[in-house]
Amino acid sequence: MPKQATPIRFEAKLHRPAEPRNATWTFLVLPQAASTKLPTRAMTSVEGTLGDAPFAATLEPDGQGSHWLKVPDKLREAAGVEAGDMVTLEIRPSEQQLESPVPKELRDALKAHPAAKATWDASTTVARRDWIAWMTQGKKAETRGKRLAAMMDMLEHGKKRVCCFDRSGIAGKNFSAPEAAE
Template identity: 60%
Template sequence: MGKDTGKIRFKVKLLRPAEPKGATWAFFVLPAAASAKLPTRSMVTVDGTLEGQAFQATLAPDGEGSHWLKVEKALREAAGAAVGDTVALEIAPVDVEPEPRVPPDIRKALAEHPAAKAQWASLTPVARRDWIHWITSGKKAETRVKRIATACDMLASGKRRACCFDRSGMYSKGNMGAPVAAE
């Protein structure tokens, strides 16, 4: 039996993150029943409405088997919603995942490694998004530099997936997860 990928409707409370202090964005964690209707436990792009205001966004895994979404101030205000409000959402997975934004340092490294760039071009948008997430999820600048070099080497050798990357966040809670809500 496959997952239902129709429209998913639910209500959820908008939360303010504890960090960074003074954040203007909000977030919410999908109820488990809503998340279970999505086709994957990993990142998934959805078309949706928040209090009737249309948006497209990529839900991130929360590391607990569900998903969460960062709600930028502009969307929250356009929807007439404030942090602490319970809001109505309707979401549905997109038919085709959009191309991810490639950070300039990764784009430059690929341009300098033709074999890696050729392999990159053959990947799906989801696979490219996974590579980008793996590269950018390191906490230190030197980790990112090392991962870019490693990624170019792995791609040039024909590798299609980032090594040891847990797309669900269930086994690597340090890399993925919803923010902690402010009190």
């Protein structure tokens, strides 16, 4: 039986994002001291509690060497907290990384490219998550489209991991926490 990681306990302020203006979800940024106890500066899956509400989620890098957590309405309501509240969390790294939702355009492209789909299916959860992040981090639709085409080509040629992708967002500035509405 694998050894369970030591829980990481901390408090953080729950924020509502500035964009989109009608967002109902909330988020929090982990304190640097809590984030440094995680195994990576990149996306990483955790499990734990927000207040007394259990959850499992993938933390995203904030581009500053820490992580942020998107708190869906259901979790926020289960914890009995609101935007602006200081919340208590206890987390630990998950033994298995969670799969990222696959965007529709990527699902469609994989259906149209069986060789790429075979490589995709043979890749690890973390590699698939990196591919999705690399593709979706493009700010313009044109950039995302070019990356999707390049992804299909690379996967069709057996490449299981995206190259030269800053998984922490520190050097490439490709990840950041949402801006808080104040």
